[in-house]
Amino acid sequence: MDAIFNRTSVRKYKQKSLKKEEIDLILKAAFSAPSARNSQPWQFIVVENKDTLKDLSQMTPYASFLKDAAMGIVVCADKSKNDSLDYCQQDLAAATENMLVEAKSLGIGSCWLGVYPNEERYLALNQYFKLPKGIVPMWMISFGYIDQEEVAKDKFDSSKVHYEKY
Ligand SMILES: Cc1cc2nc3c(=O)[nH]c(=O)nc-3n(C[C@H](O)[C@H](O)[C@H](O)COP(=O)(O)O)c2cc1C
DSSP, X not given: OHHHHHOOBOOOBOSOOOOHHHHHHXXXXXXXXXXXXXXXXXXXXXXXXXXXXXXXXXXXXXXXXXXXXXXXXXXXXXXXXXXXXXHHHHHHHHHHXXXXXXXXXXXXXXXXXXXXXOHHHHHHHHHHTTOOTTEEEEEEEEEEEBOSOXXXXXXXXXXXXXXXXX
């Protein structure tokens, strides 16, 4: 799949809204991910409001460009589906990668923005959205039409692959 091999983190976006159909496809890609016991322990907060994006961009030191994104998604764990955040993280990561790849296939750039396990950062997001008990914001993703040169990195490293034994 070209979208997998050509995806890179995109941090510069055109000032143009995403189409509703594109947002829906990105979300559908998330929901298509595998999850332990099919528990689907995720909740997604979709943000297009510019003021909210600006606020979110200040919640970690490495997300300043989120304020210029067309959309942000806050990826939350739902502990009522799986009490273990360790397990939730694996499921949410699968859903997130699906979103990044689907976005790329639509010509939309994205960047994963870490939050958890930094307590200060995930508690700030928790308070900002007044999240119900058991909903934990784990990370965010920025999305937007690509406004930078993309150079796909070839990260394949055969020294990290072990056949039959380590
Ligand atoms: C868990 C995780 C957290 C990340 N957090 C940030 C972040 O806060 N800010 C940022 O600019 N990039 C962030 N990234 C993107 C990485 O920097 C990027 O994926 C990595 O440098 C590899 O580059 P590529 O995505 O272009 O292949 C994060 C990626 C992951 C998987």
